[in-house]
Amino acid sequence: MLDKTYNPTDVENKLYEKWEKSGAFAAHPESKENPYVIMMPPPNVTGSLHMGHALTFTLQDILVRYNRMTGKDTLWQPGTDHAGIATQMVVERQLGAQNVTRHDLGREKFVEKVWEWKEESGGTITNQLRRLGTSPDWPRERFTMDEGLSSAVRKVFVTLHKQGLIYRDKRLVNWDPKLLTAISDLEVVQKEVKGHYWHFKYPIEGREGEFITVATTRPETMLGDTAVAVHPDDERYQDLIGKYCILPIVGRRIRIVADEYADPEKGSGAVKITPAHDFNDFEVGKRHDLEKINILDDHACINDTAPEEYRGLDRFKVRDLIIARMDEFGLLEKIEDTVHMVPYGDRSNVVIEPYLTDQWFVNAEVLAKPASEAVEDGRIRFVPKNWENTYFEWMRNIQPWCISRQLWWGHRIPAWFGPDGTFFVEETEEEAIAAAKAHYGKDVELNQETDVLDTWFSSALWPFSTLGWPEQTAELGKYYPGDVLVTGFDIIFFWVARMIMMGMHFMDGQVPFRDVYIHALVRDENGQKMSKSKGNVIDPLDLISEYGCDALRMTLTALAAQGRDIKLAASRVEGYRNFATKIWNAARFCEMNECNVIDGFDPKSVKTTLNRWIVGKVAEAAKTVSGSIENYRFNDAAAGAYQFVWGTFCDWYLELAKPVFMGDDADAKAETRATAAWVFDQILLILHPVMPFITEELWAQTSEKHTGLLMAQAWPALADDLIDTGVEAEMDLALRLIGNIRGVRSEMNVPPSAEVPIYLVDATDAMKAAIAAQEAQVKRLARVAVIEFIGADRVESVAKGAIQTVVDGVPVFVSVADFIDIAAEKARLEKEIDKIGKYIKAQEGKxxxxxxxSRAPEEIVAAEKAKLADARDTLTKLQEGFDRIAAM
RNA sequence: GGGCGUAUAGCUCAGUUGGUUAGAGCGCUGCCUUCACACGGCAGAGGUCACAAGUUCGAAUCUUGUUACGCCCA
Structure with a gap:
């Protein structure tokens, strides 16, 4: 006997272990089945499970479990990425607690420490994924720093370099002065900040007492100014173009240039130019061949190019000193308040400096072209489609991708420098030595580049590096390209675009996946993004502990409508916990009524209307769910399953089956038991992708005939011929009749204990047959004593003490003599008459x-006419009933 | 400034090519401790589908504009 309620915590761990041990998650490269492949977006190795993970991995698991059940050879490739900056920060923080810096240890020892940390703590997220019930092929788990993946990284780097698509250049990059590394544009967050415009007067050379005024939000950068720019058409400055001014404090003679970058509308119309510390100024500098003076060091302190008094001081300290000094010189014209954008590092949260350094870049423009085309011509499909625009937008304006990072944790760039700075890019040191020897004609000392690669460089290779590339493995042949990539929109630039670029470049133009399903962001119930600082983070693991994993999964699935963010409230999870209990109790009911699974049960062969009906409904439900999953309409899949299980199977079928179980028609009883057991099995199958635990547990507990795991069973293949429209019509009629009688009883406050007779007037033969077939069920569910079919001649005799309703144009008298309340009944009928009257009017108008x-399609017109006739019919009957009551 | 998106019941949201008397869950009201389930059952109230104009026989659905809000990029 099943327990009274489902207890998720008891079963989840046990079942997960059983699944994992059974090997049911595994892909089978040797099999002949068609593959279904999802590359799991590798979570950050330092990460722990948050709601976004819970959503994305639930959806992926649904796709994977569903496709596995349909017989495909399914590969869900798991793994984590090494998260260069984040991981290095974690380990540095740990060392910091013991007052040790990474420099104390040295590079080699430090990297060892990171590996130690990874071995101990790196499994957190993958263990949490197990709690979510995900079913990836764990033995294939990969890490971006694995030897295999690292050799793929080296190969890609060297190849791209030899193709001229990776190059070294001195350019402005976003420099993080806290983490002491370059970061990519995407890792910079622009924040709106209240600041000031300081208006400085620069004296014009050779014109005593004349000045040109420039405005700046970053006064300290004036130490690196090498020009002042004005708009070429700006009449105020025509005579100054080509002249020089003297940079105060520094004393440098700098040119006044004409450049369209200067906006005559802004400030004074003149702008100071600091090519080494501003992206726009850098471009201006290129146009006018200006000197680039770098005034900062790695820590964003002022370096030795500046006057002595500022050297070694922090940029913001120097800002204050410069302002004070300018004021002292009488060169501070005014200070304006302003709101402007300031770049911050998304990891370090310090102000990022544009900084002139040697870095490695990928020429992304070349790689972006075929990657764009693949989406344009439909080889890759975004779902929902509108995300294509986001993708195109970025691809069209793509910038060189800075891939070098000044970190110790990551893939060290395979470039070796000779004594004169010439470098040799090779996959191994031996090859580099050989190349150097060929170049210099002798052995020289080589030093490997100290920089490592951006983490996204290695994750861009994920769709093929995990399959063994550059080796031509069986896996690579079978599982590339994948079927779908499932991820959030925030990662389209970081990752999706780069995977497409790298995949196509290294896999003979073959795309890495056919669909990209972009799901929503999970927000809190007020629509706020969850964040630690706001304190509105909901931990999925807490929800799992409280309501069970299946409840959480079902909630996320039901809310995962395309194109809309998910606002998550715990009350929703509670609701789906209740759903799990409902399923559990339905199983219990079946068990108590000896609904045993029958070998070789054929749903097509059932005889009774009730059973034929539910069999058809199962076929419909299975189709709804599979169709929805295949179209990434997860909310429809969840709603369809929920509606069928609760609204159809529990609310109607099981209730209608009760009189059969308690009756004495042995054949009907046996058939209904067998059918109920079969339907319940189908429910377990249909729900399994979304609610794997409870379904697997019930599979184990409900029948000894259930051998093997539910997750390894085949998805229901139910033909449409199980749907019998005649039977459906018959059942619908019975359900309508029950509904109407219940409505009457409720409005008249007839107590449930009172069983009442009902009379149907002039029912058609078909109707009589249908209702006779469902007699016991109608009696039970509507608390009816007897059902009698009468002719119009007997209406007067039954109408007294009865309430009338109309079902399909047939008057139904419900005898509620003792409970009748004439006023209430008049009000009820009036309301119904009013409602249907309005409808008739609208139809007549139409x-x-x-x-x-004349213009609407014929079948529409016919349907509308039929609806009008029905409504008129019903109105007449209701009006008669009303007149009768009024006469009492 | 450019782009994308959203406005439907008290709340959170469905509503796929225009043809419904606009649905669900939660919440609310009334009744019911009926032999699966009170994490339950039955019945019910609640919406001029943001606003305005247009296309159409017909608009929550298509077009344009207005308003409000959200996100991304500059």
């Missing part, structure tokens, strides 16, 4: 419109 009749 049908008397000649243009509707």
């Amino acid at each position: 049908l008397s419109n000649e243009r509707f009749v």
